Amino acid sequence: MSTIRYERDETGVVTLILDDPSQSANTMNEAFMTSIREVTDRLHEERDDIRGVIITSAKKTFFAGGDLRDILRTGPADIPAVSENVRGLTSALRRLETLGKPVVAAIGGAALGGGLEIALACHHRIAVNHASVQIGLPEVTLGLLPGAGGITRTVRMLGVVGALTQVLLKGQRFRPAQALEAGLISELVETAAQLEPAARAWIEANPEAQQPWDRKGYRMPGGTPATPSLAQILPSVPANLRKQLKGAPYPAPLAIMSAAVEGAQVDFDTAQKIETRYFAGLSTGQTAKNMTRAFFFDMQSANGLAREYGSDNRAPVRKVVVLGAGMMGAAITYVCANAGMTVVLKDVSPDAAERGKAYSAKLLEKAVARGRKSQAAADEILARITPTVSAEDAAGAEAVIEAVFEDPDVKGKVFGEIEPYLAPGALLCSNTSTLPITLLGEKVARPEDFIGLHFFSPVDKMPLVEIIKGEKTSEDTVGRALAIVQQIKKTPILVNDSRGFFTSRVIGTFTTEGMAMLGEGIPAASIEQASTQAGYPAPVLALMDELTLTLPRKIRDETKAGVIAEGKQWTPHPADAVLDRVIDEFGRKGRSSGAGFTTMWTANESASGRD
Ligand code: NAD
Numbered sequence: 001m002s003t004i005r006y007e008r009d010e011t012g013v014v015t016l017i018l019d020d021p022s023q024s025a026n027t028m029n030e031a032f033m034t035s036i037r038e039v040t041d042r043l044h045e046e047r048d049d050i051r052g053v054i055i056t057s058a059k060k061t062f063f064a065g066g067d068l069r070d071i072l073r074t075g076p077a078d079i080p081a082v083s084e085n086v087r088g089l090t091s092a093l094r095r096l097e098t099l100g101k102p103v104v105a106a107i108g109g110a111a112l113g114g115g116l117e118i119a120l121a122c123h124h125r126i127a128v129n130h131a132s133v134q135i136g137l138p139e140v141t142l143g144l145l146p147g148a149g150g151i152t153r154t155v156r157m158l159g160v161v162g163a164l165t166q167v168l169l170k171g172q173r174f175r176p177a178q179a180l181e182a183g184l185i186s187e188l189v190e191t192a193a194q195l196e197p198a199a200r201a202w203i204e205a206n207p208e209a210q211q212p213w214d215r216k217g218y219r220m221p222g223g224t225p226a227t228p229s230l231a232q233i234l235p236s237v238p239a240n241l242r243k244q245l246k247g248a249p250y251p252a253p254l255a256i257m258s259a260a261v262e263g264a265q266v267d268f269d270t271a272q273k274i275e276t277r278y279f280a281g282l283s284t285g286q287t288a289k290n291m292t293r294a295f296f297f298d299m300q301s302a303n304g305l306a307r308e309y310g311s312d313n314r315a316p317v318r319k320v321v322v323l324g325a326g327m328m329g330a331a332i333t334y335v336c337a338n339a340g341m342t343v344v345l346k347d348v349s350p351d352a353a354e355r356g357k358a359y360s361a362k363l364l365e366k367a368v369a370r371g372r373k374s375q376a377a378a379d380e381i382l383a384r385i386t387p388t389v390s391a392e393d394a395a396g397a398e399a400v401i402e403a404v405f406e407d408p409d410v411k412g413k414v415f416g417e418i419e420p421y422l423a424p425g426a427l428l429c430s431n432t433s434t435l436p437i438t439l440l441g442e443k444v445a446r447p448e449d450f451i452g453l454h455f456f457s458p459v460d461k462m463p464l465v466e467i468i469k470g471e472k473t474s475e476d477t478v479g480r481a482l483a484i485v486q487q488i489k490k491t492p493i494l495v496n497d498s499r500g501f502f503t504s505r506v507i508g509t510f511t512t513e514g515m516a517m518l519g520e521g522i523p524a525a526s527i528e529q530a531s532t533q534a535g536y537p538a539p540v541l542a543l544m545d546e547l548t549l550t551l552p553r554k555i556r557d558e559t560k561a562g563v564i565a566e567g568k569q570w571t572p573h574p575a576d577a578v579l580d581r582v583i584d585e586f587g588r589k590g591r592s593s594g595a596g597f598t599t600m601w602t603a604n605e606s607a608s609g610r611d
Contacts, residue, residue, distance in 0.1 A: 004035040005058075006042060012051035013203060014043065015196075018118075019058035026059055027067045028114045028148070033088055040095040052102040052203030054196065055122060057109060060132075065113030068142070071292045074284045083280045089148050090272050093121035102209035104202055106195040107185075110134045112173060116184065117148035120157075123209040126198050127176045129188040135179035138171040142295060143288035145256045147279025152263050152271040156213040158183050159222030160230060160264045168256045169241070213268055224264050234261060248535050255282050302491050309479035316487050317341055321394040321422070323414045324404035325356025325387065328431055331459035332401055334360040337384045338460075339488040344386050344393045346418070353387030360385055363460060391417045399427040399484060401453055408435055412443030419445050427480045429453035433504065434555050436562075437470035437497040447472035451481045454501060455490075465490040470497050499559055511552065514540030515575035515597075524598050545596025550589045553579055 003020040016039055018026045026032065043053065057063060074082055096103055105111075105119035107127040116137055119125045127133050137146040137154070145151060146168070154163035166172075166182050179185040189198050203209075212218050223230045241253055255278040263271030282288050306312050318341060322333045325347040333345045333356060347353040364378035373381075386393060394400070400418060404410050411430060419428075428450045430440050441447035452468025465485045469478055478494065485492040495502045510531075517527050518541065528539035538546065556576065563570045582588050588595040595601070 001031050002035045002038065003029075003032045004039050006039055008046070008050070012049055013200060014046075014050055014053045016053060016055045017058050018055065018063055024059065025061050025064040026057060026115075027064050028089065029067050033085065036092045037088060040092045040099075043099055043101075044095065047099065047101065050099075050101050051207070052104065052200075052209075053096075053099070054104050054106050054199045054203070055118065056106040056195065056199075059109065061109040061115065062105075062107045062111040062133075063115030063118055064110075065115050066144075068292050068295070071142075071144070071283055071288050072296075076284050078284055079280045082284060083276055086147050086276045086279060090276065093118065093149055094269070094272070097121045097123065097211050098214065102203045102206045104199040106199045107133060107135070108192045108195055112136055113139055113146060113150075114148055117146055117150045117153075120153040120184075121149060123206070123211060124187065124199075124202050125185045126187045126189060126195060126202070127179065127185045128192050128195060129176045129190055130192075131175065133176050134173040135176065135184055136171065136173040137167055138173060140169060140171040140252045140256060141291070143250065143252045143285075143291040144282050145252055145259060145275070145279055147275055147283070149272060149275070151256060151259045151275045152268060153211075154184075155260050155264050155271075156211075156218075156220060156268070159220055160225065160260050161222055161233070164237070164257060164260055168260065169253050220264060225261055226265065237261075246532055246537075248532055248537075250535070251285060251287050252282055301493055302486075305482055305492060305494055306486060309475070309482050311479050311482035311486060314480060314483040317398045317427075317484055319344070319397040319423075320399045320401060320484075321346060321397045321418060322356075323400060323402040323418065325353045326403065327457065328455060328459065329401075329403035330356035330359035331457065332403060332431065332455055333357070333385055334363055334460055335488045335490070336401075337381045340384075341487070342384050342386075344388055344397060346388050346391070346393070346414075348389065350387070350389055353389060357382075357385050357387040391421055394418050394421040396423050397421070397426060398423050399429065399480075401429045401431060403431040403455075406432060406434060408440060408443065411435070411440055415444045425449060427451070427477060427484065429481060429484075431455055434500070434558065436499070437468045438472070441470040441472050448474040449477050451477050452497070452501070453481060453485070454503070456503070463491045464503070465492050466501050466503055467492050467494045468497050468501050469494065499562070504555075508552075510536070511540055511544050511547075512573050512575035515544065515578045516573065518597070519574055519578040528598060539598075541597035542599055545590050545599040548590035548592055549579060549583050549596060550592075553583060 001021060003026060005017040005019055006014065007017065008014045020026045020031065043050065103122045104124045104126060105122040107119060107125060110133060111119050112134055116135055127135065137150050139146045151168060154167050158166065167184065174182060174184065176185060176188055180188055187198060189195055225231055225234055237257060241257060245253060259275045259278040263274045320336050320341050321344045322329050323346050325345050329345065333343050337343045337360060345353055345356050347356060361382055364373065364382055367373040368375050368378050400422065402411055402414060404414050415428060428444055428446065430452055431454060432440065432452060433454060437452040441450040444450050450470060451473050454466035454468060456462040456464055467481050467485065482492055493502060500508055514527050514531060518524060524541055528541055531540040560570050582597060587593060590596040591601055
C-alpha cells in the first residue's frame, strides 16, 4: 500500500500527493517510510523526463508528523532500530532535494513536525494564508527533537542562533504570515486553488533549483561556530537555556542545542547523522514518553468524553450569563465572547461590571497590537459583552457561569435572582474551587441542570477545565457542560464531587509535602531545588507564597469543619503546624502581606497581588 500517489503529466511535472488510504491524516508510519523511499527512487529513475516536482496533500492537514504511539512503544534497547528507520527517511529526503530538478511543497493544511520537515527538503515552500494552516516544529514540547532533518536544515536556513531561538527551542506553531517572516515558508497564496499554479510557475522559473547549502560558496547565516562573532556568544547559550528551564532536567532543549551547534561545524550528511543520534536517544527515553502520555491524556480524555456524552452534536450556546466580574468572571467572559457567545456580565455595581469588561478590552488591545487579531474582530468580540447589574438582561440565556465570592449563601442568592429570566432548562454552572457541588445544587430550583465548571487562572491561557458532577446532576447536563467547554476550546476532565475535586487534591499533596519537609528541618533551599528538579514549573514553597498562605489555610479549616460535621474523623497533616506558625508567628501570609516562605515582595508588588 502506497501512501504517496505519483502523477506525472504531459509537461513532465510530477505531483506527489500525500494520501494515506488507511487514515484520515498522513503520518510517518511504516507505509509512509516505504512509500517515500519508493517515490524518490522512481523520481531518480525517471529524472530525465521530469521537469519538476510538486508535493501536496489530499488530506485536511498537509502532514501530521511522526506517529506518537511509536514513542510509547520504544525503549533504549530500540536505539539501533530507531536510528535505522530514521536513516531510511532522512536519506530519502536528501535524495529528493538533490534530484537536480525543482521540488516545491504546496501546503494547504497544517505542516507541523514531520510535515514541515518534508517541506524543508523542498526547494520552495508555498502555503495558503489561512488560519487552519499552522507551521512549525513543536517537537520540543513533547520532549523530542525534529529528527527528519529539521535541525540540520533550519540551522542552514536561519543560522544557529536564529534556528534555535525562533523555531527549535520554543516549538511555536506559526501562522502562514509569521512562518513567511521567520523564513520557514517562501511564498504565500490566498486560496488553495492558487497553490498549484504558483508551484508550476516557480518550477518554470527555477529549472536549476538547488538547496542553498548545496550551492557553491554557501555560507551559513550568522556564521559557523568557528566564526568569531558566533564563537563569542555560544558559550553563554547553555547557561541561558538552563536559566530559562530553571534548572529543570528537560533533556530535549539541551539535545536540540547540541545537535544544532555540533551539526553546524560539519557537512550536511554528518550533521544529519548527529541529529539522528540525538533523536534516537530522546525518542527512546522516559521524558518523551511522559510528555507524550500527557499529550494523549489531554486528547483522549477530551475526545473520549465527547463521544460518550455526544457533546459534539449539540447546538452551540449563543448567550451566556457570567455572574461576578472579578478576576475569574472577567476572564471567563473573555473566553466565552472570544468563542462567539453573547455574554451578559453581571456584578453588584456598574463599576465592577465595567471593570470586568475592561479586562477583555485590555486582552484584545494586546492581541491587535501583536497582530493576532484584526481591529474589526476585536471590536466585534468586545461588542458581544454587556456589563450589567440587572438580572433582566439575562433574558433567554442558555447557560450561566457563576464566579462570585466563595460563599454558599452568596452563590445561592445570585442563582435565585437570575433563574427566572433564563431560557427553559438553561445550564447552571459554578466556578467554585472548594464548595461541594451537591451542596450548591440544593440552592437552585433545578439541581439536575447544575454542575461545577472549574477554570484556572489565567483563564485565557490555561487549557484545563474541571467539570464536577454533583449527586443530582443529570447525564444530559454533563453533555452540555462538555459541549460548552469544547465551544470555548478548553480541555475538560470530568470528576465526581469530592473535596478538592481532582486538581486541588493533586496540587495539595505536593504543597503539603513541601511544607511538612520544612517542618522536619530540611532547608527551604533544598526543598525548592528538589521540587524544581522534579520538573515542576515553580518550586513548591514559592508556589505556596504565590497562592497566598491564608487561602489554603481557610480551605483546610473549612474542610476540617465539614469533615467533623459529617461525623468523620479529621487527621491533621504535619504541614498544618508549619503553615500556622508561618502565618501566626511570623506574620507572613504570602503575597498580600509582602512575604511568604521564601519570597519577599515590595509594597507595590504585593498590593497588586490577591488574597
Ligand atoms: P473575586 O473576588 O475577584 O470576584 C468576585 C466577584 O463577584 C466580585 O467582582 C464581586 O463584586 C462579585 N460579586 C459578589 N457578590 C455578587 C453578587 N451578589 N452578584 C454579582 N456579583 C457579585 O473572586 P475570584 O477570584 O474571581 O473568584 C470567584 C470564584 O471563582 C470563587 O468561587 C472562587 O473560588 C473561584 N475560583 C477562583 C480561582 C482563582 O484563582 N482566584 C480559580 C478557580 C476558581
